[in-house]
Amino acid sequence: MDSPHPSMRTHPGTEVRPRVLLVDPYLCAEDPMERKFVELYPSLGLLTLGAYLRSHGCDVEIVDLTFARDTRPVEKGIRDFRPDLLGVHTKTLTCGRAAEIAQIGRAAGVRTVAGGPDSASRPDFYLDAGFDFVGMGEGEATLVALAQGLAAGTGVVGMPGVVLRRGGRTVRGPARPVLRNLDDLPLPAWDLVDMEGYLRRWQRKAGERRAAVLTSRGCPFDCSWCSKPTFGRTFRQQSPERVVRELKALRDQYAIDYVRFCDDVFGISRAWLDELLDRMEAADLDLKFECLARVDLLKPDLLRRMRAAGLERVYVGVESGSQKMLDLMNRGTKLAQVERAAEALRAEGIRQFWFLMLGYPGESLADIEATLQLFRRFSPEEYSVSIAVPVPGTRFHDAVKDRMAGRPNRTRRSGGKTLLYEAKYPEHLYRWQQARFGLEAALGKTRGKLSDRVVDRIGHVADRFHERVATPLLVGDRKPTTDDTSSVELPLLPSHRRSSAPGPKA
Ligand code: B12
Ligand code: SF4
Numbered sequence: 001m002d003s004p005h006p007s008m009r010t011h012p013g014t015e016v017r018p019r020v021l022l023v024d025p026y027l028c029a030e031d032p033m034e035r036k037f038v039e040l041y042p043s044l045g046l047l048t049l050g051a052y053l054r055s056h057g058c059d060v061e062i063v064d065l066t067f068a069r070d071t072r073p074v075e076k077g078i079r080d081f082r083p084d085l086l087g088v089h090t091k092t093l094t095c096g097r098a099a100e101i102a103q104i105g106r107a108a109g110v111r112t113v114a115g116g117p118d119s120a121s122r123p124d125f126y127l128d129a130g131f132d133f134v135g136m137g138e139g140e141a142t143l144v145a146l147a148q149g150l151a152a153g154t155g156v157v158g159m160p161g162v163v164l165r166r167g168g169r170t171v172r173g174p175a176r177p178v179l180r181n182l183d184d185l186p187l188p189a190w191d192l193v194d195m196e197g198y199l200r201r202w203q204r205k206a207g208e209r210r211a212a213v214l215t216s217r218g219c220p221f222d223c224s225w226c227s228k229p230t231f232g233r234t235f236r237q238q239s240p241e242r243v244v245r246e247l248k249a250l251r252d253q254y255a256i257d258y259v260r261f262c263d264d265v266f267g268i269s270r271a272w273l274d275e276l277l278d279r280m281e282a283a284d285l286d287l288k289f290e291c292l293a294r295v296d297l298l299k300p301d302l303l304r305r306m307r308a309a310g311l312e313r314v315y316v317g318v319e320s321g322s323q324k325m326l327d328l329m330n331r332g333t334k335l336a337q338v339e340r341a342a343e344a345l346r347a348e349g350i351r352q353f354w355f356l357m358l359g360y361p362g363e364s365l366a367d368i369e370a371t372l373q374l375f376r377r378f379s380p381e382e383y384s385v386s387i388a389v390p391v392p393g394t395r396f397h398d399a400v401k402d403r404m405a406g407r408p409n410r411t412r413r414s415g416g417k418t419l420l421y422e423a424k425y426p427e428h429l430y431r432w433q434q435a436r437f438g439l440e441a442a443l444g445k446t447r448g449k450l451s452d453r454v455v456d457r458i459g460h461v462a463d464r465f466h467e468r469v470a471t472p473l474l475v476g477d478r479k480p481t482t483d484d485t486s487s488v489e490l491p492l493l494p495s496h497r498r499s500s501a502p503g504p505k506a
Contacts, residue, residue, distance in 0.1 A: 018147035020053050021083035021110075022046045022192075023074055024064045025090075025097040040066060040198060041212035044262060045116060045139065045230075046089055047188035052140040055186045058147050062192040065097075074101055078108045085147050087135070090116040090126065092391060099129035106130050113146060115139045120229035121393030123163040124170055134163040137230055138178050138217070140185070178231065182217060182238040187249055195254055208258040208288070211250050215243045215276070219264035221294070223317075224330045225360065225388060225396035235268065240276035244283050251285060258312075259289040266291035270302065277309045288312045295333050298341035303348045313351040313382075316341065320357065321374030322367035329360060330395075335374070342378040353382040356437070358430050359423045360388045361399060365471065368433050375437060376459075379444035385437045386416025387430045388423075429474040436466060 024043045031038075046062055053060045063077040078086070086105040088098045095118055105112040114126040115135035123134035133156070135142045142161030149156045156162055161176035179185065195211075202210040215238050218231035238246075250256045267273035280287070290313040298314065316338075320326055323335050345352045356371060375383070390397040390404065403422035417434070419427035439462055443455050 016148070016151040017057055017059055018085060018151040019059045019081060019083045020061075020085045020087055020143070020147050021077050021081050022050060022060065022062045022087045023077075023089065023101055024062070024066060025071075025088055025094045025101055027065050027068060027070070027094075027097065029067075029069055031093075039210075039260070040201060041210075041260065041262075042066070042190075042193040042195070042198060043089055044188060044212055044214050047190060047192065048185060049087070049115075049139050049143055050189035050192045051186040053144060053147065054189060056144040056148075058144065060189070060192065062189075064193045067194065067197055071097070071100060071104060074104050075108075078105070078110060083110055084151060086110045086112045087143060088112065088114050088116075088131070090114050090118040092118045094118075095125065095129075098126070102126070102130035111150060113143070115143065117227060117229050118392070121227060121391070123172075127163070127165050127170060132164060136161050136163060136172075137176065137232070140179065142176050178217075178234055178236070180236075182236050183242045185238075187246055190250075190254065199254060199256070202258075206258070209254065209256045210258040210260060211254065211256045212260045212262045213243070213246055213250070214262045215266070216263045216268070220268070221265070221332055222330055223332075224328070224399075225357075225391070225394050227391040227394050229393050237269065237272055240272060240279050243276055244279045244285070247280070247285055247287060248283060251287065257287060259287050261289060261291040263292065265297070266293050267297060267302075270297075273302070274305075277305055280309055286310075290314065292317070295337045295341035298344060300344040300347065303344050303350060307348045307350055311350055313353060314345060315353045315355065316345075316380075318342075318354045318356055318374070320360070320363070320367060321371035322363070325360060325363055325367050325371075328362045329357075338374065339378075342380070346378070351382065352378075352380045353384070354380040356383060356385040357388050358385060358433055359419060359425075360396070361423070363424065365425075365475070372433075372436060372440065376440055376444075379441075379447075383437065383441060384416065385434050387419050387427070387434075389416065390421055425475060429471075432466075432470050432474055436462070 024046055026043075028038070028040065042064060046064075050060045050062055061077060061081050061083075063073050065071065065073060077083075086101070088101050090098050098114060098119075102112045102114070111132045112130070113133040113135050114123075114131045116139075119126045119131075119134045120136050123136065126134050133146060135146065139161075142159075145159060146156055146162055148154075149159060157164065157166060157171055157173075159173045162173045164171055199209045199211070202208060217236050218234040219226075219228065220233055220235045222233065247259060250259070267276075288310045290311070292315040295316055295318070298316070303311070317331075318338050319329060319331060321335065321338075326333055326335070342352060354375070356375070358368060358371075388396065390400050400421040400423075404420060407420050407422070408418050417431065419430060423430075440459070443459055446455055
């Protein structure tokens with residue numbers, strides 16, 4: 001049984017109201033990649049935790065370091081709010097900063113708990129860093145139980161969802177069942193962060209006031225590199241009615257005009273999505289939106305409906321132009337589906353943002369070439385081509401963790417440009433390949449301005465340079481294997497012509 005911490009204040013005749021200070025340790029100013037490219041939204045995890053804690057008798061504040069210069073706001077938050085519990089959101093990217101905040105909490109005599117995707121994958125790292133507790137997985141019920149348990153001194157060892165140390169040993173409570181009905185969650189506590197700061201930034205950047213919304217938790221698919229420590233393979237959706245209520249509140253309270261649906265995969269159920277679109281139309285929300293979806297879900301008739309309802313952009317996890325690689329990644333998608341989806345998006349004039357990945361185990365130069373060919377054919381409006389990141393807790397990470405020794409740690413930048421494990425080729429080769437995608441994208445943009453002959457000629461020269469100079473130089477005297485038929489004699493790349501898919505380009 002834990003006795004109440006000295007900082008837990010009870011008031012005679014009143015029930016204990018634990019005070020919880022939540023922290024987002026991400027400092028945008030420290031991340032040049034993010035500063036330039038990132039789409040900033042407040043953490044939906046913390047906003048939801050904040051709302052849930054409030055609705056369960058706790059006092060809550062959030063220190064969001066996103067726009068801060070350093071961690072001083074945390075110290076100030078502790079001084080002013082005098083929390084009983086300091087809860088820190090974790091991602092691999094920010095693990096160093098989270099550790100620093102644990103020490104700040106410790107020095108102030110406040111108990112600390114880490115939660116979020118990274119600490120759920122490796123709780124011991126956070127306990128070693130000085131956190132008293134790690135809240136595993138979905139956080140709402142666990143955080144309320146922890147805050148109340150500490151305040152009441154009823155004991156938290158073995159509490160579901162909580163990991164802690166006792167006598168130098170890590171003690172894990174059993175997994176806490178996930179929330180059954182997401183409609184029971186209160187609306188996110190937007191007032192706890194500087195929403196206006198985010199919205200102003202969006203207004204400057206995109207001319208729109210953008211906010212993030214999550215309609216579901218989890219994803220039933222099983223890609224080998226995807227980390228799902230929070231919701232696992234469970235999949236739960238809010239009702240379309242609840243989603244529309246949240247959209248309306250955002251529009252009425254913050255005058256947003258654009259929504260990013262942050263679901264892992266948006267609209268997995270067609271019936272659900274049809275109902276949501278109906279309700280959005282009926283509510284006359286007049287919002288533009290974007291989402292992330294799988295190519296197997298993007299059917300032409302659905303895209304037409306979504307376009308009419310305000311869909312502007314879709315993030316698509318294309319990942320590779322090689323079916324072999326898609327299978328190795330356990331993506332469960334076919335190249336033919338990628339092609340159909342890309343054509344349908346083009347036909348509807350919906351912007352497409354492709355996610356591509358290089359350096360996944362088993363990838364040969366021929367596979368990378370196939371990805372470049374696909375990219376060249378469809379010339380998506382936006383893309384990100386990253387070097388595969390082995391995130392702790394994934395099958396990919398398990399497979400390569402012995403080859404990560406001595407490689408840089410992914411702690412400061414969002415990255416996608418650093419090779420974090422000993423892969424088939426050196427980092428320079430992947431960086432060079434990324435540059436080729438950059439050139440390809442730039443050539444795609446010149447079409448219509450320069451003649452096709454000129455564009456094709458530039459592409460041709462670049463390909464020649466790649467085959468004859470860059471590849472031998474970067475791959476060295478490595479002999480081709482059956483897995484890699486392309487390292488020496490790369491076939492001359494065919495046409496630069498983009499897809500002949502009809503329709504306007506957004
Ligand atoms: C939307 C999204 C984004 C958006 C917006 C993020 C935002 N502002 O919240 C954008 C596109 C900007 C983004 C960027 C990145 N993302 Co992202 N993103 C997501 C995504 C799809 C949803 C996040 C979300 O809102 N979840 C819903 C909320 C409710 O869940 P949650 O935040 O996890 O919080 C719950 C629990 O974790 C827990 N919890 C959270 N905090 C705390 C704190 C305490 C004290 C406790 C007890 C519990 C607790 O309780 C919460 C409620 O149940 C997730 C995948 C996912 N399904 O979560 C990836 C994910 C979080 N992103 C990931 C990554 C890697 C990134 C990038 C680094 C990618 C890159 N550029 O290289 C950047 C980092 C950006 C940053 N500044 O931090 C990884 C993180 C993995 C890891 N171990 O760190 C995830 C898990 C995707 C994945 N499968 O790999 N992302
Ligand atoms: S990558 Fe996307 S589709 Fe694949 S398991 Fe992760 S969330 Fe699901």
